[in-house]
Every structure is written in C-alpha cells, then in structure tokens.
Amino acid sequence: MRRFLYPSDLGSLKAALEEAKAVKSNPYADQALGRNKTLLLLFFNSSLRTRLSSQRAAYNLGMNVIVLDVNKDGWQLETEFGVIMDGDKPEHLREAVPVMGQYCDIIGVRSFARFEKREDDYSEPILQQFIDYSGVPVISLESATRHPLQSFADLLTIEEYKQVERPKVVLTWAPHPRALPQAVPNSFVEWMKLADVDLTVTHPAGYELAPEFMDGVHYEADQKKAFAGADFIYAKNWASYNSYGQILSQDRSWTVDEAKMALTNKARFMHCLPVRRNMIVSDAVIDSEASIVIPEAANRVVSMQVVLKRMLQSIAEDEDF
Ligand code: SN0
Numbered sequence: 001m002r003r004f005l006y007p008s009d010l011g012s013l014k015a016a017l018e019e020a021k022a023v024k025s026n027p028y029a030d031q032a033l034g035r036n037k038t039l040l041l042l043f044f045n046s047s048l049r050t051r052l053s054s055q056r057a058a059y060n061l062g063m064n065v066i067v068l069d070v071n072k073d074g075w076q077l078e079t080e081f082g083v084i085m086d087g088d089k090p091e092h093l094r095e096a097v098p099v100m101g102q103y104c105d106i107i108g109v110r111s112f113a114r115f116e117k118r119e120d121d122y123s124e125p126i127l128q129q130f131i132d133y134s135g136v137p138v139i140s141l142e143s144a145t146r147h148p149l150q151s152f153a154d155l156l157t158i159e160e161y162k163q164v165e166r167p168k169v170v171l172t173w174a175p176h177p178r179a180l181p182q183a184v185p186n187s188f189v190e191w192m193k194l195a196d197v198d199l200t201v202t203h204p205a206g207y208e209l210a211p212e213f214m215d216g217v218h219y220e221a222d223q224k225k226a227f228a229g230a231d232f233i234y235a236k237n238w239a240s241y242n243s244y245g246q247i248l249s250q251d252r253s254w255t256v257d258e259a260k261m262a263l264t265n266k267a268r269f270m271h272c273l274p275v276r277r278n279m280i281v282s283d284a285v286i287d288s289e290a291s292i293v294i295p296e297a298a299n300r301v302v303s304m305q306v307v308l309k310r311m312l313q314s315i316a317e318d319e320d321f
Contacts, residue, residue: 002311003138033312038103040100042110047110057301155195161292173207173254176279177276179247200220224260229264
C-alpha cells in the first residue's frame with residue numbers, strides 16, 4: 001500500500017476491520033516490522049488526536065517518528081506554482097517534498113481546506129505533491145476533502161458498539177462559530193456507503209455535500225425525523241459546499257440535545273473531536289452513557305496502526321525483491 005486517502009486503498013473493508021480487531025487485541029505483535037523505519041508526520045494545521053495516536057501507532061510497530069509543525073518549525077513553505085518568490089516564504093514545496101522523502105520511509109500529511117477556491121481545495125494540491133514527489137508511501141492525516149483515518153476508526157467503533165446487524169447511522173450537521181472543512185463528513189459518508197449500515201444525512205438547506213459523496217445517500221431535511229429510530233448519531237459541523245466555505249446558519253435548534261436523543265433507538269453519540277460543547281452537542285448528551293467519543297478517539301491508534309502495518313509490509317516485500 002503506497003497511499004491512504006480513500007477506503008478503496010484498504011481493499012476489502014471487512015478484511016480491514018478483522019485486521020483492526022487483531023491489531024487492537026495484540027498491539028505489539030509486529031514490533032519487528034517497523035525496526036529502523038521512520039515515520040514523518042507533517043502538520044500544516046493543528047492536531048491533538050492525529051498527532052498523538054499516529055505516534056503511538058508507530059511506536060507499537062517499533063518505528064521511529066519525526067514530527068514537523070510546518071508553521072512553527074522549519075522554513076515557511078511556498079505552495080503556489082509559478083510565483084516569483086520575493087515574499088516571506090524561502091522554500092518551495094517542490095524541493096521540500098522530495099527532500100523530506102529522503103529522511104523517512106512513510107510520510108503522513110495534514111493539510112486542511114483553505115476555502116479560497118473550491119476547485120483548488122477539491123484537487124488536493126498539497127497532498128498530491130507528496131504522492132507525486134516524496135518517493136515514499138503517503139498517509140492523509142486529514143486533507144482538504146477527506147479524513148480517512150477518522151472514518152476508519154469510526155467504522156470500527158460502530159462495529160464494536162452496534163446492537164443490530166445493520167444499524168441506522170445518522171450524520172447530522174450542527175452549528176459552530178467558525179467555517180469548518182467538509183473533510184470529516186465527506187469521508188464519513190464515503191466509508192459508511194461501503195459499510196453494512198443504513199445511512200441518513202440531515203442538514204439545513206444550503207449545506208449539501210458534494211454530489212460525488214451524496215449520490216445514492218438518503219437525505220432527510222427534518223433533523224427530528226432523521227433521528228427517529230437511529231442507533232448512532234454522528235454530529236459534525238461543516239461550511240457550505242455550494243456557497244463554498246460560507247457559514248449559512250448558526251441555528252442552535254440543530255444542537256444535539258437530550259430531547260432529540262430521546263427520539264432515537266437509544267443511539268450512541270459520536271463526534272471526531274474537538275467538539276464545541278453546547279454548540280454541536282449539549283453537556284448532558286456528551287457527558288451521558290450514550291456518548292462514545294472517547295473509545296472512538298482511542299480507535300484512532302488502531303486505524304493508523306493498520307495503515308502503517310500494511311505500508312511497512314509493502315516496503316518489506318519491495319526490499320526482499
Ligand atoms: C477540524 C475539522 O475538520 O472540522 C478537525 C476535525 C478532526 N476541526 C476544527 O478545525 C475545529 C476547530 C474549532 O475551532 O472548533
């Protein structure tokens with residue numbers, strides 16, 4: 001495996017879930033696999049879970065880890081092409097990427113949507129540079145359009161907590177004071193479409209996700225109707241795709257609260273974190289038994305470890321050849 005951005009990069013999701021369960025029950029079984037191998041984690045944006053869970057997953061596999069916060073350490077990187085570099089950015093991504101590839105065996109990159117031009121974000125210019133020019137396998141640590149490590153962990157969490165064979169999973173938009181990317185909801189929908197779940201998406205008008213994600217997905221405009229009989233409530237804010245990057249609503253009647261949770265089939269509450277309390281979800285819900293946000297976050301180690309393990313196995317096969 002040389003890239004992790006789409007669920008298809010894992011092949012069979014059923015097999016990947018089985019592997020995740022095995023990794024979780026025996027996390028140190030592959031300590032030798034990562035010996036003398038280095039993971040570089042590169043952050044263009046903030047991180048808590050991704051940074052720590054990726055380090056932990058790499059250590060579980062016996063790897064070394066280098067972390068670089070691009071905006072705090074190193075040179076400021078120019079990411080635009082064809083520009084005269086007479087400003088405050090001394091180094092271009094075009095050199096920095098292959099150089100970084102020389103210092104590690106696998107690179108993880110976090111680079112959020114910029115919300116300047118939709119076409120620019122949706123063509124994944126930063127991540128693509130790493131895929132094309134780093135010379136090593138590349139893992140998305142949340143890019144402009146997707147957050148696959150989160151979705152893989154979400155899928156595992158749903159698998160672990162489901163009480164019925166085919167649970168009803170509801171992705172609900174919720175209000176937030178800032179414009180957030182569509183990466184988490186895009187990926188969540190992309191992965192859930194491939195999973196054995198009954199998916200419903202609910203959001204105010206104007207918050208439709210890109211058609212490539214929503215094609216074939218059940219949409220319900222009324223949040224309360226969407227919640228009826230749900231087994232999992234997955235809350236997330238995102239900014240508009242059609243009016244790209246805009247906040248069209250901060251309507252707090254969309255906040256997930258106890259009254260709405262009472263409409264569900266004793267649903268579990270999920271969120272990728274960080275979560276704005278009493279905007280996205282009430283204190284009462286996130287502090288209740290229904291909330292599984294902590295075990296969900298714990299599964300981030302597992303999803304990363306499966307991805308790293310598969311990449312290390314591919315590297316070992318290449319070396320043997
Ligand atoms: C990110 C997002 O994509 O929505 C990361 C989620 C894993 N979330 C934020 O940037 C939240 C920032 C805030 O101000 O609450």
